[in-house]
Each structure stands twice: as C-alpha cells, then as structure tokens.
Amino acid sequence: MTRTTVRIAMNGVTGRMGYHQHLVRSLLALREQGGLDLGDGTVIWPEPVLVGRSEHKLRTLAARHGLDRWSTDLDAVLADDGIDIYFDAQVTAAREEAVQKAIAAGKHLYVEKPTATGPAGALKLARLAQEAGVKHGVVQDKLFLPGLRKLRRLVEGGFFGRVLSVRGEFGYWVFEGDWQQAQRPSWNYRAEDSGGIAADMFPHWEYVLHELFGPVRTVQAHLTTHIPRRWDESGTPYEATADDAAYGIFELAGGIVAQINSSWAVRVHRDELVEFQVDGTEGSAVAGLRRCRIQHRAGTPRPVWNPDLPVTEPFREQWQEVPDNAAFDNGFKAQWELFLRHVVRDEPWRWDLTAGARGVQLAELGLRSSQEGRRLDVPEPGR
Known part of the structure; x- marks a missing residue:
C-alpha cells in the first residue's frame, strides 16, 4: 500500500461550516477510515494545516483533534512548498484576496461559495487560476x-x-x-x-x-x-x-x-x-x-x-x-474525495472557479x- 500525503491549508476552520463539514466530517473522517483508497494500492492521506486569525481557537482545535500544524500567518503557510492545496471557508469579504495569494503561490484551490463579492472578482479568480495552471474547485455540496x-x-x-x-x-x-x-x-x-x-x-x-x-x-x-x-x-x-x-x-x-x-x-x-x-x-x-x-x-x-x-x-x-x-456519505466529504482524486490523479472535475463565477x-x-x-x-x- 502506497500512501500519498496531501497537505491542505484550511483557512476559516474556526467557523461553523469550515469546522463541522469540511474539517471534521470530511478530512478528519477520511483519516479515520484510513485515507482515501484509490483502489489500486494507493491511499490519499489528507494532512490539514489549520489557518485563521485566532491563535487560541486554532490551538484548541488542533489539540482536540491531534493535529500538529496551525498558523495565524497565511503568507507563511502559502510560502511553504509542502502545502499542496489551499482551502478557503472564510467570510466572503476576505476570500478573494486570500485566494489570489494562494494562486500566486502556485497552490491548488478548493473554496467555498460565493467565491467573491461580485462577478468581476469571481471571473478574475477563475482567469488567474487558469493562467497559473493550478487545479481549482468550488464547493457545490x-x-x-x-x-x-x-x-x-x-x-x-x-x-x-x-x-x-x-x-x-x-x-x-x-x-x-x-x-x-x-x-x-x-x-x-x-x-x-x-x-x-x-x-x-x-x-x-x-x-x-x-x-x-x-x-x-x-x-x-x-x-x-x-x-x-x-x-x-x-x-x-x-x-x-x-x-x-x-x-x-x-x-x-x-x-x-x-x-x-x-x-x-x-x-x-x-x-x-x-x-x-x-x-x-x-x-x-x-x-x-x-x-x-x-x-x-x-x-x-x-x-x-x-x-x-x-x-x-x-x-x-x-x-x-x-x-x-x-x-x-456526507455530501461535503463526497465532493472532497472527488477533488482529491482530481489533484492527485487528474481525474475529471467540472465544478471549477468558472462554475463558481456563474453563481456569483x-x-x-x-x-x-x-x-x-x-x-x-x-x-x-x-x-
């Protein structure tokens, strides 16, 4: 059995949706079942890195779930070459700037909706991601x-x-x-x-x-x-x-x-x-x-x-x-599994930032x- 570790910077996990649906019921649930089995002897192992503004909240969540890495410094996390995916579940007003930073850092993207506060911003994110050649997805649970x-x-x-x-x-x-x-x-x-x-x-x-x-x-x-x-x-x-x-x-x-x-x-x-x-x-x-x-x-x-x-x-x-x-299975977890397969194996994926822009x-x-x-x-x- 080959284990492929995918490190995911999770920004906004101190919020209700980011914590319950994306961290606990999706990525931690995948870890509890031994990772995402691709059926050919390969297992994807998600490794969350918690990101947010409150040191106390992040430290508490990390300790509760036995996670080693958390940070209040998004720029430092994005500068880490070991981070594969940037996930964003912040308030909408903060999302566009953070996602642009992640694109500039060459990270694959998985973000909550709406992807931006307006259509122009949403389309800009889609264009930047396509030009950067990174994989990108929007939650459509x-x-x-x-x-x-x-x-x-x-x-x-x-x-x-x-x-x-x-x-x-x-x-x-x-x-x-x-x-x-x-x-x-x-x-x-x-x-x-x-x-x-x-x-x-x-x-x-x-x-x-x-x-x-x-x-x-x-x-x-x-x-x-x-x-x-x-x-x-x-x-x-x-x-x-x-x-x-x-x-x-x-x-x-x-x-x-x-x-x-x-x-x-x-x-x-x-x-x-x-x-x-x-x-x-x-x-x-x-x-x-x-x-x-x-x-x-x-x-x-x-x-x-x-x-x-x-x-x-x-x-x-x-x-x-x-x-x-x-x-x-949990709908958020089911879509996470598809996105992880898309990132690791380049399997088909259609719920990208352009689809997110349609919603905005x-x-x-x-x-x-x-x-x-x-x-x-x-x-x-x-x-």
Whole structure:
C-alpha cells in the first residue's frame, strides 16, 4: 500500500461550516477510515494545516483533534512548498484576496461559495487560476445530498418526460438575537460585510438548476429585509442592511420555469429545510435533503376543487418513496474525495472557479432585478 500525503491549508476552520463539514466530517473522517483508497494500492492521506486569525481557537482545535500544524500567518503557510492545496471557508469579504495569494503561490484551490463579492472578482479568480495552471474547485455540496442524488437519478432515467417546472422552498426562522441567540453570524445581515441571503443562496440554486435541468437564461427576483433590527454576538442591537428573504423566478434553457423562495424569516412547515418539487409531463417528484418521493402519470389521482366540502384525500400518502439503492456519505466529504482524486490523479472535475463565477453572477443579477423591478437576461460569465 502506497500512501500519498496531501497537505491542505484550511483557512476559516474556526467557523461553523469550515469546522463541522469540511474539517471534521470530511478530512478528519477520511483519516479515520484510513485515507482515501484509490483502489489500486494507493491511499490519499489528507494532512490539514489549520489557518485563521485566532491563535487560541486554532490551538484548541488542533489539540482536540491531534493535529500538529496551525498558523495565524497565511503568507507563511502559502510560502511553504509542502502545502499542496489551499482551502478557503472564510467570510466572503476576505476570500478573494486570500485566494489570489494562494494562486500566486502556485497552490491548488478548493473554496467555498460565493467565491467573491461580485462577478468581476469571481471571473478574475477563475482567469488567474487558469493562467497559473493550478487545479481549482468550488464547493457545490447540494449536488451530493441524498435527496438530490435521487432526483438526478430520476432526471437521467427520463422519469419526468418533459420537465415543466421546478418549485423550491428553503429557509427557517433565524432568531433576532435579543431573547434567543441567532443561529447565523451577524455579518450575514449587513450588506457592507457582503451579507444577504441572495448572495448566499442564489449561487447554490444556480448550480442545482444548471446541473439537473439546464442553464439559467433569465432571472426576476424580489429581495427584502423582513427583520430590520437584530442583535449581534455581543448582544448589541444593529440595523440589518442586507436582504433576509429572496423570491426568485428563473427561466431555464428549454422553457423550464423555476421558482425558488429563500428566507431566514420563515417558520418551517414542510418535511425538510429545503424541498424541490419537479413537475413533468410523465411524473412529478418532491426532493429534500435526504428523501425523494414521486408520483407517476399513471398513478396521479383526480382531485376535484370543492370549497364546500372538507378534503378527505390523503394527498401525501399518494406519493411513492424513491429507495436509497446506495449508501450515501456526507455530501461535503463526497465532493472532497472527488477533488482529491482530481489533484492527485487528474481525474475529471467540472465544478471549477468558472462554475463558481456563474453563481456569483446570478446573485448579482438577482439583486439588480430586485432594484430595477424587471426581468434580466443571464449571459455566460464574462460576456
């Protein structure tokens, strides 16, 4: 057995997503299973190097997980020839500068989305990475969730016939922070810190729609701030300047219409925090994070609208569960495995910084659409 060590500078691991999903449930989980077995006697062994601003937090995390290397000096870490990959899960406003440094240092890149605060910055990162000849990837974790993997199976198997529409609901109530602590950091609600739910979620919706149903051709959006006053981590009140809800209509190639609501000011009355209903000429499906249910054309009931009588049909019971048919690993870990194989073996990879730029562009166009009150075309990035 040959072990290939890949050293990864992980910037932003003191944050919720960087720590739980990328460090613990992805790279450390790979180490716990003995590394990533490539099936030919070679094992990829990820070696995290923790990077951040807080010496205390980094030292604590390293000690907790038995890691030897951490640093508050990003420049020194990037100057180390032993570092193979730079990973970035910082706040969005800090990402672009750090990624440019990593490109200049010749590191392969794997970054969270959005990749930059605007389309110009996102495209610049993609161009610089291509010119430098480094491998680069963007986290697109929703594609690897069990529910959406089942949905992809249905699409690729022709279950829907001609897809007509996609309807998505995402969100939950984020506490204001006065009488219960908020579940999200306060910068999310400040436009000056690159906050906003459209900037956060429209990049997700771009790659989900693009990968499963086709490229987004137009966008019409309404963004709003439902909760204008919140309390930060220290209990200090502040004015929310970023949108906490975004209502979008997207026209896809082929005439498919997608409508997706995203909100941090909605109370959940559905089975999962995100659900997509896809309707086609031959059947429909409702997919969440884990589950996926279907109703075929031949099994579609015949509802009749009668407001004078109570509804007796068990609508939810008329849908069939799509079986797992496979063991689904953590979605972040599954994409990390593919990126590591791409770096070590040059295996195929399509979720690069250009794909990330498409998501940043869609978020910016959604904001413009809301401000201007009109539908906007979505060009290929850079055009």
